[in-house]
Amino acid sequence: MEVIKVEHLSKSFGTLEVIRDISFTVNKGEVLAVIGPSGSGKSTLLRSITHLERVTGGTVTICGTAMVSDGVYADRETLRSICLKVGLVFQNFNLFPHFSVLRNVVEAQVRVLGRGKEEAESRARSLLGKMGLCDKEGSYPCELSGGQQQRVSIARALALDPEVLFFDEPTSALDPELTGEILKVIRSLAAERMTMVIVTHEMMFARDVADRVIFMDEGVIIEEGKAGDVITNPKNARTQAFLARFSAQD
Amino acid sequence: MLVSMLGGTVVSLEVFFLTLLFALPLALPVALGRMSHNRVASSIVNGYLLIMRGTPLILQLIFVYFAPYYLFHVSYDRFVAVIVAFVLNYAAYFAEIYRGGIEAIPRGQYEAAKVLGFTRAQTFFRIVLPQVVKRILPSTANEVITLVKDTALAQTIGVAELFRVAQNASSRQFSTMPIFVAGVFYFVMNWVVSTAFGHFEKRLSYYH
Numbered sequence: 001m002e003v004i005k006v007e008h009l010s011k012s013f014g015t016l017e018v019i020r021d022i023s024f025t026v027n028k029g030e031v032l033a034v035i036g037p038s039g040s041g042k043s044t045l046l047r048s049i050t051h052l053e054r055v056t057g058g059t060v061t062i063c064g065t066a067m068v069s070d071g072v073y074a075d076r077e078t079l080r081s082i083c084l085k086v087g088l089v090f091q092n093f094n095l096f097p098h099f100s101v102l103r104n105v106v107e108a109q110v111r112v113l114g115r116g117k118e119e120a121e122s123r124a125r126s127l128l129g130k131m132g133l134c135d136k137e138g139s140y141p142c143e144l145s146g147g148q149q150q151r152v153s154i155a156r157a158l159a160l161d162p163e164v165l166f167f168d169e170p171t172s173a174l175d176p177e178l179t180g181e182i183l184k185v186i187r188s189l190a191a192e193r194m195t196m197v198i199v200t201h202e203m204m205f206a207r208d209v210a211d212r213v214i215f216m217d218e219g220v221i222i223e224e225g226k227a228g229d230v231i232t233n234p235k236n237a238r239t240q241a242f243l244a245r246f247s248a249q250d
Numbered sequence: 251m252l253v254s255m256l257g258g259t260v261v262s263l264e265v266f267f268l269t270l271l272f273a274l275p276l277a278l279p280v281a282l283g284r285m286s287h288n289r290v291a292s293s294i295v296n297g298y299l300l301i302m303r304g305t306p307l308i309l310q311l312i313f314v315y316f317a318p319y320y321l322f323h324v325s326y327d328r329f330v331a332v333i334v335a336f337v338l339n340y341a342a343y344f345a346e347i348y349r350g351g352i353e354a355i356p357r358g359q360y361e362a363a364k365v366l367g368f369t370r371a372q373t374f375f376r377i378v379l380p381q382v383v384k385r386i387l388p389s390t391a392n393e394v395i396t397l398v399k400d401t402a403l404a405q406t407i408g409v410a411e412l413f414r415v416a417q418n419a420s421s422r423q424f425s426t427m428p429i430f431v432a433g434v435f436y437f438v439m440n441w442v443v444s445t446a447f448g449h450f451e452k453r454l455s456y457y458h
Contacts (some may be wrong), residue, residue, distance in 0.1 A: 052361050084367050094362035097457045098380045111376070112367035140457045153362075160366065 001028045002061070003164045003195050004049065005128050008056035010161040011041075011048050018044045020219040021154045022058070026164060029193040033200055033210035033227060037242055041219040042199045049197075050088045051079065062086060063163050068094045084112070091169045095141040095156070099130065102137035105156045113160060115172035120159070127155040131185060147178035154185055171202060183209075207231040215239045251419045251428060259435055260417030262401040264329075265411060266439075269336040269397060276337065277344030284349055295345075302342035308403050311335045315407040332404045340397060347389045351382035384454040391447035398439050412436070 011019040018041045026032050034042045047053045049060055057071040061157075067074055067082045071213035074082065095104050105124035109115045115123070128137055131151040141149050150170060158167055169184065172249040183205050189196065190209050200206055206213055206227060213230040215223040215238075223236040234240045283295035302310070313405035315331035318324050355378050363373040416432035 050365055052364065080367060083365070086365075088365045090358060092358055092364065094356075094358035096359065096362070097382070107376070108366040108368065111372055142457050156366070201405055 002026070003028050003030075003063055004197070005061040006049065007047065007061075009045070009060065010056045011053060012056045018057075018219050019048065022216075022219075024214060024221065026195060026197055028163075028195055030195055030212065031190045031210045031244065032197045033206035033213045034197065034216060035200065035203065035206055035213060035231075035242075036216035036222075039224070040216045042216050043168055045162075045216070046088075046199050048170050050086050050166055050195040051083050081178055084160060085163040087157035087160060087165040089150070089154050089157055089165065089167045089170050091172050093141070093153045093173070095149055095153055097141050099140075100137065101133065101139050101141070101144070101152050104141070104152055105159050106141055107233050108156070123159055124155065127158055128152070129200065130188075131155050132181075136212055145178060146174045147181045150174065150182050151185055154182075154189075164197065165189070167196065167198040167200070169199050169201065171200070192248075203243065215242065217242070251423070252431075254415050255412065255418065255428065255431065255435065258410060258412035258432075259439075261329075261404070261410060262398075262412040263439075265332055265336060265401045265404050265409075266398060268333050269340055270394065272333070272337040273340035273344055274340040277348055280341055280345035281348035281352065284345060285352065299342050299346065302339050303346075303450065307335070307339050307400060308406050309337055311403060311406050314338070328407050328409050331407060332409050335402070336397075336404075340393070343393050344390065347386050348382065350389070351386040352378065354385055355381055384457075385446060387451050387454070391444065394447070395440050395443055398443060399436055402436075 002025045007023045007044070009019055009022045010017065018019075022045060024032075034045065034079055036042050044053060048055045049062075051067065054073070055068055055071065059069050060067045062082050063085050065074070065082050067079060073079065096107070099107060102121065102124055105127060106117070106120045109120035109123060110117055125134075125137065128134060132154070133148060133151055133156060136144065136148060136152075141152065144152065150173075154165075154170075170186070171182050174182065179202070183202065186196070186198065186205075187209055198206070198210065207228065208227075210227040212225065213227045214221050215230060215234070215236070223230055223239045225235060230239065231243065234243055281296070284299065286292045286295075311332065314335040315328060318326065320378055359377055359381070363377045366457060368377065384445050401411055402413035404411045405417075410418075412432050412435055413429075416428040419428035420426055
């Protein structure tokens, strides 16, 4: 089943075309990694599908309902219900600093989904437990390490039971020694067949965790295929050049 | 003398609290109007801010009290005029403080709230505003301290607040003593204000 279907998506900022005629699908239970040089439009693509950017044209269908169809957006109510099916984990976490860890995970459940406070708290506690943050529920984000904050933000996104979870370079703001804990969490979600789309610069991680990889450059998809194939054996010359820089670093 | 000065202090405190009571909330829609993408709304608000911050409060007091008389031959209570002028003036300053606070909230907070499905009202009142309050406390404290001292201007249109009472006592007694006593009164009031704001800041210091 297709959770996300993107057809001929385009997005410009003024005269600058950031995404040009992109089409792809994400199936249920699949992990898709989006890689590519900075400025290639990966983040914009992800922000367009999560409705943080308005697309210029194309169609985005989420769980069978069109969010935008040939550049025309659905009505407000439809958009709201569609967007709830999509979770997003930011590069900079964007936790709410004035809320405790627990309240960060509880608030949207109560205010947006209308869950009871007790139900929301027990859901939050079980997610925080899964993230290894049992003892942190009373802390405030400023008291946590970057890796812990990112795990809270993953719990916050999961608490709304999204159909698909997007990650926008989830480890790029972290110290290198903290990236491992986030990658481990994503791995365990993948093992549970959580549908995920991950924009990342961690090539080895993408190869190991993702089912499929999309390589983007200058707003278009250059190469798409099984993770192992694209990353270890790229066909396109641009993909090869991009990946060669990574292996040169290693 | 002290009894009449306490009476004057009560009037000063009335001006102080009534101004805060109306100006603090009024400043919020003013700040939002200033930030509005609606050209008409933001220019009107901008004009209001220019006038309020660009002319002396003493002149605004005189205008608010006397303009209705000269224009329509209606006169009204002096105390009401003081409150109207102070509220209009202070709302302008508070609004600019609020705007600074609101604009300092990172865009990521709005984006996170949007992705989590919060409505715009929920985002503003539950996510943004509490963080704004923390940020603007120091500059708001400045303004509130100034307000305590500005209440002395109410005498311009004949409202007998603390300073006027002190001046009257001073001329009756041929002594500057009452004026210095008034100074101590203002100092004590502002000491309370500073302490209160220090307390608020401390209560919100659990995050940054």
